[in-house]
Amino acid sequence: MAILVTGGAGYIGSHTCIELLNSGYEIIVVDNFSNSKPEALKRVSELTKKSFKSYNVDLLDQVTLEKVFFENHIESVIHFAGLKAVGESVETPLRYYHNNITGTVVLCELMQKYNVKKLVFSSSATVYGTPKYVPITEDFSLQSINPYGRTKLMIEEILRDLHLSDDNWSIALLRYFNPIGAHESGRIGEDPNGIPNNLMPYITQVAIGKRENLNIFGKDYNTHDGTGVRDYVHVVDLAKGHLKALEKIINSTGIDAFNLGTGIGYSVLDVVKIYENVTSRKIPYNFTHRRSGDIDKCYADPTKANKELGWKASKNLEDMCRDSWRWQKNNPEGYNEEIKEKI
Ligand code: NAD
Ligand code: WQD
Numbered sequence: 001m002a003i004l005v006t007g008g009a010g011y012i013g014s015h016t017c018i019e020l021l022n023s024g025y026e027i028i029v030v031d032n033f034s035n036s037k038p039e040a041l042k043r044v045s046e047l048t049k050k051s052f053k054s055y056n057v058d059l060l061d062q063v064t065l066e067k068v069f070f071e072n073h074i075e076s077v078i079h080f081a082g083l084k085a086v087g088e089s090v091e092t093p094l095r096y097y098h099n100n101i102t103g104t105v106v107l108c109e110l111m112q113k114y115n116v117k118k119l120v121f122s123s124s125a126t127v128y129g130t131p132k133y134v135p136i137t138e139d140f141s142l143q144s145i146n147p148y149g150r151t152k153l154m155i156e157e158i159l160r161d162l163h164l165s166d167d168n169w170s171i172a173l174l175r176y177f178n179p180i181g182a183h184e185s186g187r188i189g190e191d192p193n194g195i196p197n198n199l200m201p202y203i204t205q206v207a208i209g210k211r212e213n214l215n216i217f218g219k220d221y222n223t224h225d226g227t228g229v230r231d232y233v234h235v236v237d238l239a240k241g242h243l244k245a246l247e248k249i250i251n252s253t254g255i256d257a258f259n260l261g262t263g264i265g266y267s268v269l270d271v272v273k274i275y276e277n278v279t280s281r282k283i284p285y286n287f288t289h290r291r292s293g294d295i296d297k298c299y300a301d302p303t304k305a306n307k308e309l310g311w312k313a314s315k316n317l318e319d320m321c322r323d324s325w326r327w328q329k330n331n332p333e334g335y336n337e338e339i340k341e342k343i
Contacts (some may be wrong), residue, residue, distance in 0.1 A: 001073055002026040003246065004116075006059060006107065007080030009036035011190045012122065012179055014044055015239040016078060018188070021048040023243055028072050029054040030065065031081065035193065037335040043187045059103035062110070069114040076118035076250060077111060078242055079104065082151070085197055086126075086293065089148035100151035101158070108162060117169045118249045120242055121159060123257065124152045125177045125231070125298060134265065135301035138175070138257045145293055156257070163255040170253045172245040177231035177261030177300050179238050181320035182327035189327030190235075191334030199268060200232070200320075204328035207281040214283055216268050218290035223297055227268035231261035231299035234315035234323070244309040261300030262313040275321040 003020060007013045008029030014036075020027050021044070029041060033056060041054050053072070057064045059081050068074075082100040083089070089096040104121075111117060128136050129143035144150045156173050163169045180200040182189030195211075196202045205211045219226040241260045266274075272283050305311045331337055 001075035002028045004028050004030065004068070004072075004074045004077045005080065006030045006077065007036075007082065007122075008054070009033060009038065009040045010080055011036075012176070012235055012238060013078075013080040014040045014188050015183055015235045016080070016242045017041075017044045017052070018048055018183060019236070019239045019243055021050045021052065027052045028068065028074065030057050030059070030068055032056065032058040035083070037191065039335040040188055040191075047183070047185055047187055059107055060099065062106045065106065066110055066113075069110050069116070074114065074116050076120070076246060077107065077116060078120045078246065079107060080122045082122065084148065086146050086148045087197060089151070090146055093147035096147045096151055100148075101154055104155050104158065108158075112166075117166070118171075119159070119169070120172045120174060120245045120249060121155065123156055123173045123175045124149070125175050125259070125261070125300065127153050127156060127175060128298070130295050131298065134297045134299050135263060136259065136299065137301045138259055138304055160255055167253055169255065170249040171255040172249050173255070173257040174241060174245055175257055175259050176238060177233050177259070177298070179235045180232050181234040181236065181315065181323040183236060184323055184326070186323075186326040186330040189324065189331065191331075199230075199271060200324050203272065203275055203283055204324050206283050207275070207279060207325060208328050208332055210332075212284070214272065214285040215288040216285050217288060217294060219287045221290075221296035223267050225267050225269050228294055229265040229267050229297040229299065231263065231265055232271070232317060232320055233261050233313050234320045237313040237315050241305065241309065241311045244305075244311040248309055256308070258305040258309060258311075259300040259302050260305055260311070260313075261302050263300055263302045265297055265299035266317055271317065271321070274317050275325070278318050278321045279325040281325070
């Protein structure tokens with residue numbers, strides 16, 4: 001019996017594959033490598049000293065995806081595959097709706113056909129839109145302010161309808177806050193294409209000298225120092241949250257949402273300061289205008305995940321900064337470097 005991991009070559013997926021393999025699960029990865037490299041999977045195998053099957057398949061390709069279900073004995077699915085760049089989703093909404101929503105529908109149709117009804121889904125804190133206050137609990141009202149966020153919201157609704165139609169389904173909706181950090185080996189980490197959209201990969205590229213300085217988007221937010229406050233969570237903690245969710249869905253039925261965050265909010269300036277302290281690198285920055293759609297504060301109340309999944313983040317912001325830097329320092333060109341060396 002295996003766990004199918006869609007998007008397993010990506011940032012969160014690759015870290016989760018490591019935790020799954022280290023805990024003795026058999027895994028099968030499906031990824032179309034639209035935002036990742038096969039090298040990440042090679043390194044997962046190298047770090048765990050375990051081999052596993054991977055398929056270069058697009059979730060939209062139902063015929064080929066069906067072969068994966070036909071050839072393997074799949075017990076549960078962890079579904080990471082999706083496009084995730086907010087700005088890009090505003091520019092190309094149809095691509096986002098098609099990839100994320102149709103991809104999920106195709107996957108669920110096959111799961112239904114092969115009687116695989118256990119699913120862990122990568123949702124996001126983005127489903128809370130602009131929360132009325134913080135910390136955010138799972139029962140807050142849901143809304144979204146961009147196409148990416150709407151795909152997550154719609155998928156959550158689709159999965160609720162699916163469960164309503166057949167209560168044999170067991171589904172965990174994991175609402176991640178801001179995942180950063182990397183595996184402590186420095187072998188796998190986040191490898192964004194082009195100019196990073198998110199704070200931590202941007203900071204690490206400034207630290208390595210690829211970018212001149214960080215642009216801090218706004219200094220007049222209603223926060224302790226005027227810069228945006230977020231709940232940064234270490235990707236390895238997040239990965240472990242998937243194993244806890246998996247244990248729950250394997251042993252029960254139902255559908256439920258869980259916040260995966262630390263419960264602590266840090267501002268952009270807090271992150272810069274801590275990053276500088278733990279890495280001894282200077283991060284020059286400028287203040288620029290607010291980024292459209294950004295909110296002042298967003299952090300989780302993670303009590304429900306703690307009580308019902310037995311999950312709690314264990315790594316602090318220092319760990320996250322140290323591990324992000326180690327990954328960047330050891331892999332200045334991300335996964336491309338190894339490819340260049342071989343050519
Ligand atoms: P990622 O881009 O690194 O990983 C996603 C993977 O899915 C990539 O390997 C990509 O190639 C693959 N993929 C995309 N569309 C596919 C398709 N149609 N068929 C097959 N494979 C496909 O992203 P990540 O940061 O690892 O995020 C994983 C999931 O978590 C995503 O669904 C994302 O929306 C969600 N999420 C991410 C964050 C974050 O900040 N990283 C926060 C909240 C939620
Ligand atoms: C964090 C803070 C920025 C970059 C995004 C998605 C969200 C979820 C997680 C997927 C904010 C500031 C950033 C920079 C900056 N992803 N910033 N300069 O926006 O909280 O969340 O990733 O589900 O849906 O929206 O994360 O890392 O982009 O920003 O000042 O160059 O850093 O304004 O306050 P965000 P982020």
